[in-house]
Amino acid sequence: MEDRSPKKSASNVPDEWFVPLPKEEQQETIHHKGDSYWKDVMGRLFANKLAVTGLILIILLTIMAIIGPFLTEHTYRSQSILNSNTAPNSTYWFGSDELGRDVFTRVWYGARVSLFIGLAAALIEFVIGVTYGGVSGYRGGKVDNVMMRIVDVLYGLPYLLVVVLLMVVMGPGLFTIIIALSITGWIGMARLVRGQVLQLKNAEYVLASRVLGGSNNRIIRKHLLPNTSGPIIVSMTLTIPTAIFAEAFLSFLGLGVQAPVASWGTMANDALGVIQTGYWWRLFFPAFFISLTMFAFNVFGDGLRDALDPKMRK
Amino acid sequence: MLKFIGKRFLWMIVTLWVIITVTFILMRFAPGSPLDIDDVGMSDQARENMMAHYNLDQPVILQYLNYLKNAITFDFGPSMVTRSREVSDMLASGFPASLQLGLVTLILAVISGIILGVLAALRHNKLIDYMTMFIAIIGISIPNFIQAMLFIQYISSQFDFFPTAQWGTWRHAILPALALASGPIAIIARMTRSNMLEVLTEDYIKTAKAKGLSNFQIVVKHALRNALLPVITILGVLVASIFTGSFVVERIFAIPGVGQYFVESITNRDYPMIMATTIIYSTIFIIMMFIVDVVYGIVDPRIQLHKKEE
Amino acid sequence: MTEATTKELLLEVDDLHVSFPTKRGEVQAVRGVSFSLYKGETLAIVGESGCGKSVTAQSLMRLVSTPPKSGSIRYKGEELTTKTEKQMQKLRGLEMGMIFQDPMTSLNPVITVGEQIREGLLRHQKMSKDEATKEAIEMLRLVGIADPDKRMKQYPHQFSGGMRQRLMIAMALVCKPDILIADEPTTALDVTIQAQIIELFQEIQRKTGVAIIIITHDLGVVAQIADRICVMYAGKIAETGTSYEVFKEHRHPYTEGILKSVPRMDGNRDVPLIPVPGTPPNLMNPPVGCPFYMRCDYAMKVCKEVAPPRTDCNESHYVHCWLQDERAPSIKQLHS
Numbered sequence: 001m002e003d004r005s006p007k008k009s010a011s012n013v014p015d016e017w018f019v020p021l022p023k024e025e026q027q028e029t030i031h032h033k034g035d036s037y038w039k040d041v042m043g044r045l046f047a048n049k050l051a052v053t054g055l056i057l058i059i060l061l062t063i064m065a066i067i068g069p070f071l072t073e074h075t076y077r078s079q080s081i082l083n084s085n086t087a088p089n090s091t092y093w094f095g096s097d098e099l100g101r102d103v104f105t106r107v108w109y110g111a112r113v114s115l116f117i118g119l120a121a122a123l124i125e126f127v128i129g130v131t132y133g134g135v136s137g138y139r140g141g142k143v144d145n146v147m148m149r150i151v152d153v154l155y156g157l158p159y160l161l162v163v164v165l166l167m168v169v170m171g172p173g174l175f176t177i178i179i180a181l182s183i184t185g186w187i188g189m190a191r192l193v194r195g196q197v198l199q200l201k202n203a204e205y206v207l208a209s210r211v212l213g214g215s216n217n218r219i220i221r222k223h224l225l226p227n228t229s230g231p232i233i234v235s236m237t238l239t240i241p242t243a244i245f246a247e248a249f250l251s252f253l254g255l256g257v258q259a260p261v262a263s264w265g266t267m268a269n270d271a272l273g274v275i276q277t278g279y280w281w282r283l284f285f286p287a288f289f290i291s292l293t294m295f296a297f298n299v300f301g302d303g304l305r306d307a308l309d310p311k312m313r314k
Numbered sequence: 315m316l317k318f319i320g321k322r323f324l325w326m327i328v329t330l331w332v333i334i335t336v337t338f339i340l341m342r343f344a345p346g347s348p349l350d351i352d353d354v355g356m357s358d359q360a361r362e363n364m365m366a367h368y369n370l371d372q373p374v375i376l377q378y379l380n381y382l383k384n385a386i387t388f389d390f391g392p393s394m395v396t397r398s399r400e401v402s403d404m405l406a407s408g409f410p411a412s413l414q415l416g417l418v419t420l421i422l423a424v425i426s427g428i429i430l431g432v433l434a435a436l437r438h439n440k441l442i443d444y445m446t447m448f449i450a451i452i453g454i455s456i457p458n459f460i461q462a463m464l465f466i467q468y469i470s471s472q473f474d475f476f477p478t479a480q481w482g483t484w485r486h487a488i489l490p491a492l493a494l495a496s497g498p499i500a501i502i503a504r505m506t507r508s509n510m511l512e513v514l515t516e517d518y519i520k521t522a523k524a525k526g527l528s529n530f531q532i533v534v535k536h537a538l539r540n541a542l543l544p545v546i547t548i549l550g551v552l553v554a555s556i557f558t559g560s561f562v563v564e565r566i567f568a569i570p571g572v573g574q575y576f577v578e579s580i581t582n583r584d585y586p587m588i589m590a591t592t593i594i595y596s597t598i599f600i601i602m603m604f605i606v607d608v609v610y611g612i613v614d615p616r617i618q619l620h621k622k623e624e
Numbered sequence: 625m626t627e628a629t630t631k632e633l634l635l636e637v638d639d640l641h642v643s644f645p646t647k648r649g650e651v652q653a654v655r656g657v658s659f660s661l662y663k664g665e666t667l668a669i670v671g672e673s674g675c676g677k678s679v680t681a682q683s684l685m686r687l688v689s690t691p692p693k694s695g696s697i698r699y700k701g702e703e704l705t706t707k708t709e710k711q712m713q714k715l716r717g718l719e720m721g722m723i724f725q726d727p728m729t730s731l732n733p734v735i736t737v738g739e740q741i742r743e744g745l746l747r748h749q750k751m752s753k754d755e756a757t758k759e760a761i762e763m764l765r766l767v768g769i770a771d772p773d774k775r776m777k778q779y780p781h782q783f784s785g786g787m788r789q790r791l792m793i794a795m796a797l798v799c800k801p802d803i804l805i806a807d808e809p810t811t812a813l814d815v816t817i818q819a820q821i822i823e824l825f826q827e828i829q830r831k832t833g834v835a836i837i838i839i840t841h842d843l844g845v846v847a848q849i850a851d852r853i854c855v856m857y858a859g860k861i862a863e864t865g866t867s868y869e870v871f872k873e874h875r876h877p878y879t880e881g882i883l884k885s886v887p888r889m890d891g892n893r894d895v896p897l898i899p900v901p902g903t904p905p906n907l908m909n910p911p912v913g914c915p916f917y918m919r920c921d922y923a924m925k926v927c928k929e930v931a932p933p934r935t936d937c938n939e940s941h942y943v944h945c946w947l948q949d950e951r952a953p954s955i956k957q958l959h960s
Contacts, residue, residue: 252562294454294456294457298455520687525795528747
């Protein structure tokens with residue numbers, strides 16, 4: 001490969017090499033790398049250690065949310081005044097609260113609430129946001145204009161404040177939280193999908209497909225869906241921690257799920273009264289698990305975004 | 315330019331009107347006003363007087379117009395719970411503390427967020443970068459009210475240096491501001507970093523290099539300006555998140571601010587107070603968004619101020 | 625034009641190698657390039673995209689992220705490859721100016737053009753801001769921008785593509801460097817604007833005596849402006865000579881190929897255009913022999929096995945091709 005000194009190499013070359021090279025020997029072996037897009041994405045995702053950590057944590061947290069409450073003899077609501085505020089020990093692994101309820105069981109019960117709200121919010125956001133944004137972007141023109149004005153007004157409202165207001169009106173509870181989160185939560189997704197659709201509608205390869213006689217259906221299926229699904233999945237993944245935070249926030253304000261149902265927010269709220277008394281486990285465990293859950297979804301969502309958008313990878 | 319500002323201003327008014335109207339409608343349908351509670355010793359006559367006082371005996375449309383007028387003049391009447399006090403007075407008494415906390419938080423968030431983001435970008439894939447981004451992800455992951463409580467449990471109970479209750483000296487502000495700022499710091503740092511990394515690959519950075527400019531000149535003059543432009547756009551949203559965060563953080567640190575009144579008013583279903591706070595915070599938020607848009611238009615010469623951002 | 629060789633030697637590049645590490649391996653973008661540049665002349669480096677011509681150009685000012693792997697770059701006898709970044713900064717803009725392919729992205733969108741032109745002066749010369757402004761206005765006038773006082777305060781987006789390229793030229797020349805490196809300066813422009821920019825280059829060279837290295841794949845541009853030409857292929861030089869030698873007396877089949885693939889300016893429209901078939905080799909894993917053997921009509925066994933040595937045709941003209949070896953059969957025999 002290195003440049004040899006001209007004289008030496010020229011004289012070393014055997015004379016019989018000065019014959020025409022057969023055509024077939026002129027071909028270079030072509031290394032074809034036929035990895036599909038999704039295989040590529042998965043490869044990048046699993047190469048990202050932080051994202052994999054996030055995924056593993058999500059799986060573990062989900063498993064524990066399902067089985068955790070059954071691992072002890074306590075239920076999330078069984079009280080035992082005699083055992084109030086006991087430090088973590090062999091019966092109360094994470095200690096107990098002032099009513100003698102088991103913090104371990106309640107933490108995993110809270111995980112159910114948080115994960116359920118996160119998933120429900122993400123799904124509803126998906127359905128409303130994709131429909132609204134898709135219609136707006138695809139139809140364009142006047143329809144788009146009107147629909148986007150509405151979104152603009154809603155976008156101009158402070159999100160969590162509106163949720164608080166809705167909760168005040170609708171009253172606390174698991175399902176009202178989901179409704180309140182859904183009423184405002186889809187806006188970001190709608191804007192995202194509309195933007196993607198508009199961009200793709202005018203993309204040259206879509207135009208090319210149209211020129212070649214591709215039907216609307218085919219264009220949506222072959223071009224729009226595969227190209228928009230990445231950002232949509234990322235947005236959904238990152239909605240989950242936002243929703244989990246919102247639930248905890250509302251529960252902390254007393255607007256969330258109601259006693260005796262446990263959620264990380266209500267547990268933290270209960271701990272506020274004993275914060276300077278040394279019952280550290282009352283705050284520590286719900287605080288730790290809500291942070292861990294948000295961490296897991298955030299890093300997984302970030303990893304997913306980086307994997308889907310190779311351009312942004314630095 | 316003026317045309318854009320005018321149009322944007324009109325839009326702001328529309329949004330405000332929507333908020334005021336929506337709060338009115340929501341409150342009309344809200345269950346359980348304090349007047350429903352069978353207060354000990356509240357006679358029917360007293361109840362009627364109260365109803366009249368809050369205009370609840372008038373037709374809805376009149377109530378609405380009245381309310382609209384009052385909202386514009388920031389006159390929200392007396393609190394339903396603390397009847398002796400006007401809502402606007404209560405808000406006014408809480409406002410200084412909330413404003414101080416909010417401003418300290420915002421300044422802390424912007425300055426440290428930008429510094430961390432730039433450092434991480436300049437030391438891309440080095441230890442500082444990894445550390446900054448890890449701190450950022452932690453800052454995003456731990457909810458502000460959890461941070462506030464952890465600070466009390468683990469820091470201020472150990473060190474007298476950080477008092478928890480009351481409000482007054484700058485030492486009171488450190489921990490609550492930190493709890494409120496860490497989320498915004500993380501968001502700004504991540505955004506600054508990724509913008510910075512992108513800008514540093516731009517052709518005009520190469521041009522600047524080809525002119526023989528120093529690295530400092532290139533980073534500060536050519537890269538930073540472009541990288542920080544998009545950061546301006548998220549300030550409005552960050553201000554909103556600092557507001558809502560301050561509700562709970564003020565409560566946890568017992569700071570006598572608007573947020574604490576707001577939380578109390580939620581518990582007590584003190585509707586005039588809830589409405590007033592919502593409207594005022596929404597107004598501040600919407601004005602912030604307006605300012606952000608206009609500032610962006612001024613700072614970025616490419617924006618002709620008639621193109622709406624996507 | 626040929627008397628350029630007797631002029632003062634400005635820049636001498638010898639056996640330059642530049643590689644980039646990537647995830648899939650090392651890309652050997654430049655693999656032993658040598659050329660020299662004399663005062664006041666125009667040297668064109670020609671080749672397909674990916675042949676390493678831009679990397680070569682940017683390496684001259686050490687603007688590439690990785691320093692040259694081996695070889696030397698001497699500017700007025702000073703070795704540049706061993707200079708520190710700080711030392712290079714003093715040189716960039718002052719001794720060599722550079723302009724890039726896309727004028728739309730090469731100017732900072734949020735800084736006035738006046739400031740962008742001025743800052744080079746302020747960096748390299750002890751000058752007050754007012755003096756620098758005057759100088760910058762002068763420069764704008766030189767590159768043909770009307771109403772320069774007013775234009776100084778405007779932003780890049782208020783200029784058209786051609787105008788922006790003029791701004792880039794003004795920016796690169798404001799400190800009166802000895803060398804102007806132009807990396808595909810006309811590629812992103814309309815044909816009519818291209819001609820104007822090329823004329824501007826010639827005019828500026830007449831006025832200032834700056835030596836120009838122009839990187840391009842456009843042979844029309846080359847024919848118009850170049851005194852000497854380097855034809856690059858796959859990170860190496862295939863053939864070098866004066867403009868006349870390369871256009872009329874070329875010896876390398878690749879040079880022949882690219883000349884046949886563009887329309888002729890001399891009116892002979894009956895000659896069909898023949899594209900060079902195939903694609904350049906992968907520089908991650910370049911061929912051992914002549915990199916062009918896969919696409920060459922006259923390929924011999926030796927071409928695949930051993931890199932062709934340099935054959936000097938005369939003082940200014942040399943070529944890397946086995947066909948120049950006396951043992952090689954005639955072209956007619958090979959082309960069957």
